[in-house]
Amino acid sequence: MSHQSFSRSKTLQARAHHLIPAGCHTYAKGLDQYPVLAPGFIARGHGSHVWDVDGNEFIEYGMGNRAVTLGHAFPAVVDAVQKEVAKGCNFTRPSPMEVECAERFLSLIGAEMVKFCKDGSDATSGAIKLARAHTGRDHVAYCSDHPFFSVDDWFIGTTAMGAGVPQATKDLTLTFRYDDLDSAAALFDRYPGKIAAIILEPSRGADPKDGFLHRLKELCHRNGALFVLDEMITGFRWANGGAQALYGIEPDLSTFGKALGNGFSVSALCGKREFMRLGGFQHHDKPRVFLLSTTHGGETGPLAAAVATIETYQDQPVIETLHRLGASLREGFEQAIRGHGLRDHVSVHGRDCCLVFATLDRDRKPSQGYRSLFLQEMIRGGVICPSLAVCYSHSAHDIEQTVEAVDASLAVYARALDDGFEKHLCGRPSQIVQRSFNLPGAFDEDFGA
Structure with a gap:
């Protein structure tokens, strides 16, 4: 050429x-x-x-x-979307597709509850909000070796493009290093009883060393913080159940997106029921969390794309x-x-x-x-x-x-x-x-x- x-x-x-x-x-x-x-x-x-x-x-x-792991215009995904949107794509009440997609997704990932949204930023920020609500703490920590977690203030405020984010918000976000448990432990020592969650990608390529993920999770729980995995990239590439399945670790919360719908706009926040239920209707002793209430979160076309994508992964x-x-x-x-x-x-x-x-x-x-x-x-x-x-x-x-x-x-x-x-x-x-x-x-x- x-x-x-x-x-x-x-x-x-x-x-x-x-x-x-x-x-x-x-x-x-x-x-x-x-x-x-x-x-x-x-x-x-x-x-x-x-x-x-x-x-x-x-x-x-x-x-x-x-975001595209099957290929552009992958026939099974396109066919599923066309059939679903021909019936309408957004209604006054939930669509059955929301339940079907949740069941398919949770069976693949192994989590207990899921909330769908449109992009990775909403999912990761939803995880941070849940962690703060559950713990009553304000600080969060992310892995500085991983380049991006959200467009929202809690993360983007710490980057070179932090213009417009209040300093008080920036001060609530901390960082640690991958495969460096001491750097994370130092944060808990410096901010005792103040860190709500640690969030990181399970891997950027190399596998974690010396049980790093499992030791980091134990460190979080010992200090009353949630352990959150961002699987935007590793999900639907590392293994069918995500990197958490490959590495044999169960996070408190995890986030998926990108390849979940083979390029269609769907992402997911999932995790243990005791945390996810804070955004639901069941009675509990904590304040309700306004969790991922999006007009287009239940849009039927992308959810159909997710179902078709998951089926392809399970069958091929x-x-x-x-x-x-x-x-x-x-x-x-x-x-x-x-x-x-x-x-x-x-x-x-x-x-x-x-x-x-x-x-x-x-x-x-x-x-x-x-x-x-x-x-x-x-x-x-x-x-x-x-x-x-x-x-x-x-x-x-x-x-x-x-x-x-x-x-x-x-x-x-x-x-x-x-x-x-x-x-x-x-x-x-x-x-x-x-x-x-x-x-x-x-x-x-x-x-x-």
């Missing part, structure tokens, strides 16, 4: 940024995350391939920020296929790295089902410039890969073509280490999402200014 045109994307980008802050509704999809020579808008997808508004075709590995070898394809992709990528002598500058990390790559400069420091160059060259080769998240619909031929694109891209990367990425990158490099300020004129060229 050496003659790509992105003219329609550029026109749409200019219109979008005039109408929509950041030009899209998820920062990770923004133009600042990609090189200038990149598709700006995806028109359609099928399986592991997508087509942009200019008609360019790509093998895709971002998979809707890892989805998890095994994700790991097998990812292992093949990792092997080919690493072989190309070795072939170009780039082991000190490019690397692949994560679990086979959910890989990412790292790009370092000549001084072996993380570089947005070299990341942008690699993304640009992969796009030239017909591959979009902000991450390396495989889906059930990727084929062996897809992997083979991707590895060929990796090999060609790393050849350019190796040359750029000698004479600088600037000589090979068209336009400005990408930037990290969480930054406090935008540079003046940084994206003028994206709009032809």
Whole structure:
């Protein structure tokens, strides 16, 4: 794909940024995350391939920020949604689909109660609210090695994009390190009787060491705090029952989303009845919690998508296929790295089902410039890969073509280490999402200014 045109994307980008802050509704999809020579808008997808508004075709590995694990427009999911929404999608009273989806979901995950919502932020913030209500405490702690938990104030206030969040709210959120029990224990020592919950992802790729999750849970309970697992990414990739099933640990509360509906907008807060019931009608001795009351939480189409997704996972070898394809992709990528002598500058990390790559400069420091160059060259080769998240619909031929694109891209990367990425990158490099300020004129060229 050496003659790509992105003219329609550029026109749409200019219109979008005039109408929509950041030009899209998820920062990770923004133009600042990609090189200038990149598709700006995806028109359609099928399986592991997508087509942009200019008609360019790509093998895709971002998979809707890892929300699509079966493949774009997966027939079983699309059919289930079409049949359900043809009957209406939102009513004055609950739909039977809410009960069916809850039963299916809980049978897969093994929790006792579930509340559905639309995105991961609502689910994790719901968990934090429940923990605070149950314990009567205000402080919470999250794992600082994990990049994102919520758009809500309790988390985003602690990041570089914390503008608009009161300092008093920021002060209630603490951090600890993964696989470092002492860092969590130090928080309980510093804030005795004040921490409501600890929240973390079960894994970012490597398995927890020395029973870390089980010891952390015990530490939480010994100090009267809830143990919460965020399975937005690990759920529906690590194992059918989530990473908690793989690692044999039962959290007090856990959250799922992304792949739960194969890209449809549905997420879930689930957990033990003694905590979840605080948002219900049963009598208990604690104040009621206004928990995830959303107009669209029971929307029938996404719940039907979740049911169809769960059925596919139960009937077909989805998890095994994700790991097998990812292992093949990792092997080919690493072989190309070795072939170009780039082991000190490019690397692949994560679990086979959910890989990412790292790009370092000549001084072996993380570089947005070299990341942008690699993304640009992969796009030239017909591959979009902000991450390396495989889906059930990727084929062996897809992997083979991707590895060929990796090999060609790393050849350019190796040359750029000698004479600088600037000589090979068209336009400005990408930037990290969480930054406090935008540079003046940084994206003028994206709009032809």
